[in-house]
Amino acid sequence: MGTRGAQLQTEPLQADLQIRKWRPATRVAFRFCFVYFGLYCLVTQISTALVPLPNFDLPDPSTLWPMRPMVLWTASHIFHITRPVIYADTGSGDRTYDWVLLFCGLAIAILATIVWSILDRRRPNYPTLYKWFRMGIRISLAGQMFAYGFAKAVPLQMPFPSLVRLVEPYGNLSPMGVLWASIGASPAYEIFAGCAEILGALLLIVPRTTTLGALVCLADMTQVFVLNMTYDVPVKLLSFHLILLSLFLLAPDLQRLANMFFLNRPVSPSNEYPLFGTPGAARITLVAQVIFGIWLVGMNAYGSWKNWYVYGAGSPRSALYGIWNVDQLTIDGQLRSPLLTDASHWRRVIFDIPTRMAFQRMDDSTARYGAAINTDDQTLRLTKDDDKNWHASFAFQRPAPDRLVLDGEMDGHKVQMQLQLFDRKKFLLVSRGFHWIQEYPFNR
Numbered sequence: 174m175g176t177r178g179a180q181l182q183t184e185p186l187q188a189d190l191q192i193r194k195w196r197p198a199t200r201v202a203f204r205f206c207f208v209y210f211g212l213y214c215l216v217t218q219i220s221t222a223l224v225p226l227p228n229f230d231l232p233d234p235s236t237l238w239p240m241r242p243m244v245l246w247t248a249s250h251i252f253h254i255t256r257p258v259i260y261a262d263t264g265s266g267d268r269t270y271d272w273v274l275l276f277c278g279l280a281i282a283i284l285a286t287i288v289w290s291i292l293d294r295r296r297p298n299y300p301t302l303y304k305w306f307r308m309g310i311r312i313s314l315a316g317q318m319f320a321y322g323f324a325k326a327v328p329l330q331m332p333f334p335s336l337v338r339l340v341e342p343y344g345n346l347s348p349m350g351v352l353w354a355s356i357g358a359s360p361a362y363e364i365f366a367g368c369a370e371i372l373g374a375l376l377l378i379v380p381r382t383t384t385l386g387a388l389v390c391l392a393d394m395t396q397v398f399v400l401n402m403t404y405d406v407p408v409k410l411l412s413f414h415l416i417l418l419s420l421f422l423l424a425p426d427l428q429r430l431a432n433m434f435f436l437n438r439p440v441s442p443s444n445e446y447p448l449f450g451t452p453g454a455a456r457i458t459l460v461a462q463v464i465f466g467i468w469l470v471g472m473n474a475y476g477s478w479k480n481w482y483v484y485g486a487g488s489p490r491s492a493l494y495g496i497w498n499v500d501q502l503t504i505d506g507q508l509r510s511p512l513l514t515d516a517s518h519w520r521r522v523i524f525d526i527p528t529r530m531a532f533q534r535m536d537d538s539t540a541r542y543g544a545a546i547n548t549d550d551q552t553l554r555l556t557k558d559d560d561k562n563w564h565a566s567f568a569f570q571r572p573a574p575d576r577l578v579l580d581g582e583m584d585g586h587k588v589q590m591q592l593q594l595f596d597r598k599k600f601l602l603v604s605r606g607f608h609w610i611q612e613y614p615f616n617r
Contacts, residue, residue, distance in 0.1 A: 194297040203299060204289045206421060207306055209282035213414060214313045216240050216274070218266075222316040225472040227479060235274050236260045248273045265407035275410060304446050307422065308462070311377050311386075314418045315466065317411075318374035318390055319473045325367025327477035329485050331357040336496050336525045339600055342537050352404040358602055369393050371470075377422075378466030380445050380459065384430075387422040394419060484526075491524035492546045493553075493569070497577055497592035505587050511535065522579070522592055530555070553579065 195203070214220055221231040234240070241260060248254040252273065260270045324330040334354045346354065356363050370393050376386025398412040423430070425444070432438040447455040481487045499519050502509045509518050513535050521533040530544040530553075542565075543556040555565040567581030567588075575594035582588065598604045601617060608615075 193300075195299075200296070200298070201286060201290055203303065205282055205286040207302070208285040208289075209278060210310060210418065210421065211306070212278050212281060214310070214418075216278070217411070217414075219313050219317050219411075222320040223313065223469070225316075225320065225469065225476055227472070227476050233260075233262060235270075240274065240277075243277055244270060244273050247277055251276075266411045267407040267409050271410055300446070304448055308380075308448065310418055310421055311380075311383055312462070312465070314390060314415065314422070315374040315377040315386075316469055317415060318370045318377070318393070319469050322367045322370030322374060323473040323477040325363045326371060327367075327474075327481050327485065328357070328360045328363045329477060329480055331363055333357050333360065333486060334602065336494075336523045336597070337531050337533075337539055337541075339597070339602065340496060340521060340523070340533060340537075341539070345537065348404040349406050352400060352406065361607075366393075366396075374469075375466070378462055380447075380462070383422055383445060384426050384443060387419045391416060391419040391423065489527050491527050491530070491544070492548050493524040493530075493571075493577065495524060496595040496597065497522040497524070498595050499590055500593050501589075501591035503587075503589040519590065521595075522577075522590065553581070555583070 216235045218233070220234055224231055235244070244260070245258055248258045248269065254269065254273075258270050258273070259268055265271075321330070331353045334357055338350075338354055343351075356366075369389065373386050373389035373393055376382040376389060378386075394412055394415040398409070398416055400406065401409045401412050429440050429443065433440045448458045449455050498521055499511070502511075502518055504517070509515065511518055511520070515535055518535050519532045520535050520537070523531045523533065523539075524544070524546075525531075527546065528544060529541065531539045531541045533539050541558075543558065545554040545556075546552075547554075551569050553567040553569055555567075557563045565581065565583035567579045567583075569580075570578045572578065577592040577594070579588070579590040579592065605615070
């Protein structure tokens with residue numbers, strides 16, 4: 174009875190979808206969305222997010238043939254860009270390359286829509302193509318939401334402010350730096366935001382909860398897009414397109430949502446058409462989607478957990494970890510007074526991760542170096558990223574847990590520093606914590 178009943182429910186839906194004639198504007202809009210969104214998902218990180226393999230990074234599809242030569246040609250001949258167009262991974266999603274790529278995708282979609290509409294103008298609808306494309310958009314959006322969600326649920330995307338960030342003047346921060354530091358300083362909020370993105374992705378995996386999942390993703394991505402726009406975060410293009418993908422999934426239900434929230438009218442059931450007409454095949458595809466969703470959850474969770482111990486808060490710290498104030502600085506045997514006008518005087522020495530360190534100057538600017546610390550020989554070797562031939566060497570002694578002496582040579586000068594460890598917990602951002610009861614606002 175259950176199988177026969179499911180079949181009776183499925184067959185009318187399939188028949189209704191096959192005979193319903195779409196309006197001309199709907200057909201044109203679908204053709205454009207099919208080409209544009211399909212191409213965008215294929216040539217951006219949305220596609221690679223569907224293959225989250227640990228210890229294996231897929232190449233950026235936008236830099237492969239034929240996209241890279243097309244984008245570079247367009248940049249040179251259409252926009253007359255003479256400077257080198259960077260397509261290497263810089264961490265930014267709003268490079269000149271990305272904007273030209275977007276233009277190319279838009280031009281291809283418009284041209285393809287025109288040709289498709291002329292050659293296929295008599296077709297009344299696209300029921301099968303629509304069902305499969307909708308599933309592809311659903312899964313693609315879910316994959317990207319999982320990727321970003323787990324990067325926040327395990328606080329990795331915005332880590333707690335580093336030691337260098339803690340001593341950097343607030344006014345020197347970029348808008349993006351302010352956003353990263355403020356969210357990173359509240360891991361609980363970052364975890365909450367990540368869980369909200371994961372929730373949207375989970376709801377998208379199951380066809381029956383697509384509408385709710387798309388609404389959650391729309392709310393999540395609207396907030397992210399506004400933050401990106403107002404704090405100048407270079408993920409504007411991607412977050413905006415994730416909003417568009419959410420709206421595409423919501424489009425069939427816009428009238429129902431309007432009836433419910435604004436018009437106070439009865440709401441009819443949503444027609445989430447199955448991919449196949451038979452109940453058995455429909456169940457198989459549902460199980461396959463759920464299994465794929467579980468795989469995405471597992472791989473993203475494992476990757477985030479592993480990265481927590483690679484570059485997150487669970488990663489190793491420097492053997493000399495801490496913020497060290499320079500009590501005394503001697504250069505070539507001469508004691509240097511800590512004058513604000515002395516650009517060669519170091520104010521602080523900061524060790525955070527094992528392979529890096531930084532000097533903070535008297536004007537609060539920082540100079541960052543690669544660091545190799547040998548605790549057995551008690552030596553420190555510094556290098557510069559932009560000068561492979563440059564190096565500095567120090568011997569260090571730690572007469573007390575809060576005292577450090579560096580003695581060596583740097584830039585052709587003999588340098589000795591007497592350092593005092595600063596207690597990191599003296600920063601209010603570190604020690605303040607959360608309070609249920611506050612007689613007065615503690616806004617400092």
